[in-house]
Amino acid sequence: MSEIGERVKKIVVEHLGVEPEKVVDSASFIDDLGADSLDTVELVMAFEEEFGCEIPDDAAETILTVGDATKFLEKNAKS
Amino acid sequence: MFDLTGKTALVTGATGGIGGAIAQALHAQGATVAISGTRREVLDSFAAKLGERVHVLPCNLSSKDDVEALVPAAEAAMGQVDILIANAGITRDNLFVQLRDEDWDDVIAVNLTATFRLARAATKLMMRKRFGRIIAITSIVGVTGNPGQGNYTASKAGIIGLIKTLGAEYAKRGVTANCIAPGFIKTPMTDALNDKQRESILAKVPAARLGTPEDIAAAAVYLASNEAAYVTGQTIHVNGGMAMI
Numbered sequence: 489m490s491e492i493g494e495r496v497k498k499i500v501v502e503h504l505g506v507e508p509e510k511v512v513d514s515a516s517f518i519d520d521l522g523a524d525s526l527d528t529v530e531l532v533m534a535f536e537e538e539f540g541c542e543i544p545d546d547a548a549e550t551i552l553t554v555g556d557a558t559k560f561l562e563k564n565a566k567s
Numbered sequence: 568m569f570d571l572t573g574k575t576a577l578v579t580g581a582t583g584g585i586g587g588a589i590a591q592a593l594h595a596q597g598a599t600v601a602i603s604g605t606r607r608e609v610l611d612s613f614a615a616k617l618g619e620r621v622h623v624l625p626c627n628l629s630s631k632d633d634v635e636a637l638v639p640a641a642e643a644a645m646g647q648v649d650i651l652i653a654n655a656g657i658t659r660d661n662l663f664v665q666l667r668d669e670d671w672d673d674v675i676a677v678n679l680t681a682t683f684r685l686a687r688a689a690t691k692l693m694m695r696k697r698f699g700r701i702i703a704i705t706s707i708v709g710v711t712g713n714p715g716q717g718n719y720t721a722s723k724a725g726i727i728g729l730i731k732t733l734g735a736e737y738a739k740r741g742v743t744a745n746c747i748a749p750g751f752i753k754t755p756m757t758d759a760l761n762d763k764q765r766e767s768i769l770a771k772v773p774a775a776r777l778g779t780p781e782d783i784a785a786a787a788v789y790l791a792s793n794e795a796a797y798v799t800g801q802t803i804h805v806n807g808g809m810a811m812i
Contacts, residue, residue, distance in 0.1 A: 526737075533691065533695065
């Protein structure tokens with residue numbers, strides 16, 4: 489897993505309180521990790537903070553899985 | 568009980584009677600306060616009176632840019648916003664059929680839209696910290712209606728609905744949202760009433776006196792405290808029994 493992937497995973501584990509082994513690229517935040525819509529908003533805010541970038545609403549809507557987040561941040565992360 | 572040491576509060580309309588009393592009461596309980604209003608000199612002299620743990624943040628709530636800059640400015644000054652007192656409000660009274668569009672728009676912009684924008688920005692900070700207190704000052708007339716105040720009552724009723732939704736969405740994050748609905752309180756706003764108007768109002772108040780800004784401030788201190796953690800989405804009526812809802 490990439491360095492960014494590891495940081496994404498750490499944030500997801502912390503925010504959703506899930507087992508690290510469940511946080512795989514294909515895991516859906518809502519369907520597999522038990523997030524509600526507010527949790528996903530918080531995750532996006534946490535990603536923005538951690539990676540120093542802005543995630544616009546239309547991009548946030550396409551981030552449904554751990555892999556989606558990692559892919560987006562590998563392209564857009566500033567820190 | 569109700570110790571606010573280490574907490575940070577942003578109070579809008581702090582140059583008014585009620586906002587000033589709330590800022591003073593939160594400060595007396597140990598909170599750091601950011602006082603906001605349109606009149607810089609009044610804010611400065613109020614800040615001098617309070618002493619330490621005070622920040623002055625002038626803001627015109629009818630300006631979208633001013634409103635959007637206020638919570639970030641409070642965060643920059645205090646490190647966090649734990650408590651938001653959305654108190655500022657204006658009136659543009661007229662009979663309903665004579666109410667002009669601009670009177671409607673101005674009152675909705677300052678009383679309701681600014682409250683929405685401030686609460687949105689503050690909630691984002693609060694949910695991260697898993698603690699927050701949004702306290703909006705509404706009014707008894709937002710619930711009962713009042714001749715001559717179609718715009719004002721609509722704005723105040725709107726705040727009550729907004730606060731209920733906020734309360735429901737963020738309860739799990741340790742953020743509560745509540746309203747205080749003052750009845751007739753002795754402030755410059757009610758000093759403008761003539762004796763006859765005052766008498767006819769007092770006849771409807773079982774407590775047989777006008778409320779004081781301190782009566783409202785006490786409710787704000789409670790709602791801001793850790794002790795009120797299980798109270799959310801509520802409207803606390805502080806009105807001497809004028810309306811029992």
